[in-house]
Amino acid sequence: MTMTHADESTSEAYVRDRMVEDAAPPSSSVGAIGWMRANLFSSIPNTILTLLGIYIVYLVVPPLIEFTLVNAVWEGEDRTACAQAHGACWPYVEAYFWTFIYGRYPDPERWRVNLTFFLFAIGLVPLLVPQMPFKREGLIYMLAFFPVAALILLTGGDFTYAGFFLPMPEGELRFWIEFLLVAAAVTGGIYLLTREAGGNAKGTALSILAGFGVLAALFFVASIDFGLVEVETPLWGGLLVTLVIAVTGIAASLPIGIALALGRRSNLPIVRLISVIFIEFWRGVPLITVLFMSSVMLPLFLPEGITFDKLLRALIGVALFASAYMAEVVRGGLQAIGKGQYEGAMALGLRYWQMMSKIILPQALTLVIPGIVNTFIGLFKDTTLVLIIGLFDLLGIIQSSYTDPNWASPTQSHTGYLVAALIFWVFCFSMSRYSIYMERRLDTGHKR
Structure with a gap:
């Protein structure tokens, strides 16, 4: 007898009606541990560099904290408070703080310096913030009104x-x-x-x-006589002189550098020759020599009875020196612009200055923002060299305070140099961070 069995197949299909929830990532790839693995210990060379950096921090930071905070002297009236100390002498800084800012500027007239700082801040901040309106008016204020107001306030005018x-x-x-x-x-x-x-x-x-x-x-x-008391520049000093030299040099070197860069690429032989001679001469001479020549040698070539203020001579020397370096930075940006940009501008019928101002220079200056800011930072730090010609900038006024026997102590110079380093670092770091911010905003880098 034959039995036939019917094949009964049962087919069960499972269709998921919602997505599976994301599984939590491994704890070793997220959070602080994940960041450290990705950035500090991603490879053997990175691990070695990280350990070396930790060792350097261990050598530098704890002694610095002990000097500035743990072993520091915080109260005192004269050198006796810091004579036996092994840390920073902050009473000395407190006693000389305003001298570090104004130098020997007369006390009753220091409101003029404060007003100058305020006018500078209210003009600069709106220019630095991209969202702020009235950029053209702000630029006119900083280039026309503020220099005259600062000159009259600081010197007295007349x-x-x-x-x-x-x-x-x-x-x-x-x-x-x-x-x-x-x-x-x-x-x-x-x-x-x-x-x-x-x-x-x-x-x-x-x-x-x-x-x-x-x-x-x-x-x-x-x-015009505004009724202000005259304050001669030899009485200026401290951070005031540092900012005056740095701001003047920065404001003058950029446009002069742009003009020199364009002149070096000019088709006119005489313009190109003059630009090359100017750039190579100033780049080939140390700044300290420029300052010395402007202070000592320049008066010898002037007609009898004609003199220039020592600070003015330093300002001119610093501005011309920085403009030569700025010219090469800008020229690098001009050379990075493709030939098609020039051809496209000329095809539109633009004249030379229209092409440069509307097409070429905006792109070139955007590309060389790091180089421009680097030149500004170097110029700001080079202001300390004016001490050699008798101008007491921030570092010079700090060094001059060491001659005061009322605050002579073993840690006085260390404390003074620490204050100078901190102030310079704040200004230079601020310029660096703003440069990075503008680079990211303008997207000047290459995306990965």
């Missing part, structure tokens, strides 16, 4: 002008005649060069004349 080279009696008449002659000569020279280059010679000449007109207005305002 300047008198005598002139330089015309064979006529000294006085304001001779100065203004010489001013008109210089304005005419500079405008005419630039007009001829612009016409030879095929640019808008008339528009450029009018712009130069407008600049001289603004300069004449500034001279006139500076000659």
Whole structure:
């Protein structure tokens, strides 16, 4: 007998109606441990460098904390409080703090320095914050109003002008005649060069004349007597001098450097030759030599009876020195711009200055933000060299305080240099962080 069994197959299909919840990542890949594995101990070389860094921190940080905090002296009236101390002498810093800021600037007139700092801050901060409006008005304020206001507040104003080279009696008449002659000569020279280059010679000449007109207005305002007490620059010192030199050098070196970079790439042989000579000369001379020459040698070449303020000579020397380095930084950015950008601008019918101001320079300056800020930081630190010509900047005024027998102690110099290092670090680190912020905002780097 044959039995036939029907094959009964049962098919069960499972369809998930919701996604499986994400499993928690391994504890070794998240949190502090995960960050350390990814950034500090991701490989044997990184592990070695991390351990070396930890060892250096162990050697430096604990002694620094002991000197500045644990073993420091916090109260005292004179050197006896710090004579036997093994840490920082903070009463000495407290006693000299305002001297570190103002130098020997007269006490009753220090409100003028504070007002200058305030005017500088309210003009600079809106320019640094991208979301703030009225950028053009802020730039005009910083380039036109603030320099004149700062000059009048810090010096007292009421300047008198005598002139330089015309064979006529000294006085304001001779100065203004010489001013008109210089304005005419500079405008005419630039007009001829612009016409030879095929640019808008008339528009450029009018712009130069407008600049001289603004300069004449500034001279006139500076000659007005505002009733302020005159404070000579030898009484300036401390952080005031450091900021005056640094800000002036930074503000002057960037436009001069841009002009020199464009001149070095110019098709006009005379412009290119002058730019190359200027850049190579100033780059080939140490800044300390420039300061010494401006202070000692320059007066020997001036006509009899004509002198320049020592601080003014230092400002000119620092600005020209920094502009040569700035020119090479900007030139690197110009060379990084592809040829197609130039060809596209010329295809649109743009003139040379239109092409540079609207197409080329915005891209070039964006690319070299790190180099520009690096030059600014180096310039800020190089202001300490003015001590060699008798200008007491922040470091110089700190060193001069060591001669005070009332605060002479074994740790006085260490404390003073620590304060100077901290102040310089705050300013330089702030410039560095702002540079990084602008790089990220403008997306100048290459994405990975």
